[in-house]
Amino acid sequence: MSETLFRRRKRRLLWLAAMTLLFVSGVLAHNTEPVQAASTVTEDGYTVNRTYSYGRFTVAVTKYDGTDTALTLPAKATISEKEYTVEEVQSFLSDSQRARVTSITIPGGYTSIDVGAFRDCTALQSVTIPSTVTSISSSAFAGCTSLKKIQIADGGSALKISNAAFSGCTSLETATLPSRLKMDSDGTNYFYGCSALKEVSIPGSENFVTGENGALYAKNETGLTLVTWPEGSTTKKTEIPDSVRSLQVNVLGAHSLRDNKTIETLTVPASVTTFQRYCVNGCSNLKLLVLKAGTPSFEDSDYAFADMADGSVIQVASEEVRQALAGQTNNYTEGKTQIEVMKAADPCDLNGDGKVDLLDIGTAQKSYKAEQKDSDWDKHSACDLNGDGTVDLQDLTALYNKIYNR
Template identity: 25%
Template sequence: MDMDTDFLKFGPIKSFPKVEHKAVETFKKEIHLEKAGTLHQFLTLNEREYVTHLKITGYLNIDDIDNVLDKMTTCYETSDADEGPIIREDFPPYLKVLDLGESELVGTDCIEEFTFQSRLEHVVLPSNLKVLGHWYDGVFADSDLLETIIFPDSLEEIKTVSFQYCIKLKNVRFPKNLKIIGEFAFDGCVSITHIHLPASVEQVQCAAFSGCDALQKFTLDENHPWFSVNDGVLFSKDQTKLIAFPGGYPHKHYCVPHGTKIIGEGAFSASLIESIEFPDTLIEIEGWSFQFCENLQRLVIPPSVQIIGELAFRQCKKLKSLTLPNSISVLPKQVFGGCKNLIEIEIPPSVKTIEAYAFGGSKNLETVILHDGLEELNGFEYCPRLKHIRIPKTTRIIHAPVFTGCTSLKKIDIDQENPYFIEIDGMLLTRDKTKLLEVPFSENHSVKIPDGVEIIGDFCFQELIHLETVHIPSTLRIIGHRAFEGCTNLKKIDLPKTIESIDYRAFDDCPNLAHMQIYAEKPPKITNPENSNWGFLKDSGKLIIHVPNVLDAYLSEPGWNEFKNIKNIKNM
């Protein structure tokens, strides 16, 4: 199952490593560097493994960090089937305390990459550091023993996921010149109880404190120029935008204050609240805002709301009741993806577009009510209990694979007045019957494609695991992207003289495809045949291909010339 990469981007899902504690003798060392780049000269290989407390003064550069300190702080781990990752305490390096507070960086004012899953407990950063981290790579991420980090006053930015899943981190004191706290910077730091923002902080980005289960409140410097706090919750200065909600808010219910117009990106991400009430002043709920709120059970979105952002309520696993307003026009991608306790949903007439995975992975969703007004349909992938859906007369665009993995959906109904689509034998086609768009899940071993079909659309037969043979009409020209992917029991397919193009991934994961007979004298074009990541029909190791008496043409055509078992039809 392919998912949009954003579906897995960031979040509090993590198996926290277990640490096997073992007493290690304290070994302290202090080094002064007159010249940056010379740290390797002052530490023997044995010291790099067994030093537990290291203080460096003087001058450092990136070579010192990458080639020496990084290796001294990144530890080994094994994996346990029951417990997940285990940090090996019996393996060096053993560095626990790193003090760079009296050192200066030379040639840069930024540390982009450093340790990962380290044994560090206490860290003091260089005195002239301005930027910590990289936009995608957490500089101290997964440092499960880290308790204290001391920032220099020079620091201006903490980038994305810099301290993600530092589960013991408690003592965080931001410096007086800090301006930006990046996306998911402290995501999953479950031991932080309080965050104070100095007056210099201008931006707290998406889900910066997501999953901080012990965080009960935010506080600010007096007369903060950018933010305000109401009941421990962080708002914009004018209190029209809710920026960040403390994950460990001491009450189960929260009432968003009247006057709030926007709930910011990732504002409530992974918080522990069970219910929420929105004011009638609310206009927009930005993306990621309530993702992973796994205790949230009921949701009524008021008619004042015009925009809901992507992934806004993703993985709200206990959400059972959802009321949407007749004021929104788009349900964006993954907005309610993975809400596995939703059983029924009514989409209001105002919604014109439902995007990919909008309700994808909602495992108990049985009933979906769509109204006239809907123009563009997607978003119900992997809803295995969805039994019935009726496509309104106004729907003119259907994106594949809208119903992949809907194993209880046996038929797709179309409003008789819809001028764009038609249903034949439960299958979804364009009204002119030239393009097959979707074949619902079935336990049938054989499917007959209606006469006149010229195109098999993208993902059309995806994951029809019982399918063994397909009867294809003499009019077929094109097989679309990943059209038969995951048809693990597909054994035989015959392609007519008219076939012109086959997607290079059309038959991915078809390990039992053993016979393909092609009647086209001109070899069909394989889209993107030189793609280095996939080989055409790469999963069909048993496959024998038979072609007309033009074998040389196939053997000289890119993609087809990779097959050893390609023969003339007369040799069958």
């Protein structure tokens, strides 16, 4: 190699090294300010932190030193001589404050409420959430036992609420959610353990449907997924409908009936073939669970039926289903629950309690004189034991003879 060519290459390498050094120095100089965490305390006593990661700032409320019980969180904060919009609520209250704060107003500009942000705020009665919030994380309001009113503004970007966000809010009777709520892939129950809850609704939603008893369903590709079955509207003997508003119910969503302490007998129709994780978990008074599906899927149903009542029974449609469920011991509690194949129903067992007695005559009497031409015949047809299109004295006599073996 000639001396001239060698010098040219050497100069080129030195130039490249210098440019690289200048570039790196510029990047470091540019990032010196953002990578430094900083905080400020507002006039109202809120500590607001600014952090930097993944190329952006996060500005969040992290502490409160005041004594007010009706809180309006800060919308803006000045940190290092620059004003920022506050975007996130983290867990910022002390235990004593959680026992005193009665209302929370979150101003516009906030986008997320972090995991457990208001967990166990036992005095909290109302919360107002703006349309800018797009994420309410798991357990954000869990255990707020005095919470009676939730206001989540509509009209903003899509909102995602994570599982158990309002779990254990035992004073909550109704919940109205915005139509911008977005369902995740398999359904989550935001309200399990809310023992007083009677109705969940989402007015104007294209993705959700509300049932007659206040239950909330999400539309899936082939039908409906049960999201929430309100415990406050539950009877001891409960039956999931096979369809709602002409759409078939085919999935019990994750956690959908979890921790329901009211139900003692639950019947799930044959239309429901998919059971997701924890769907009937922790129903400690549930003694009889009837699964009518002939070919159910238990693939993603971890702990679906665990912790039912002592001595409880799960009745299934066939021996094949019994073996399939029995092979997944994490789905039920072996020491508490047995799995049995259901017996063919007696047509005279009109109330479905597994026996034919005077209670069935009472059921038939309620349908007495109903006729096939009636618009509500579907409610009475089971009492037409001889199939002549009328519930009459012949049907009541047949029941009486069945009971007394005549």
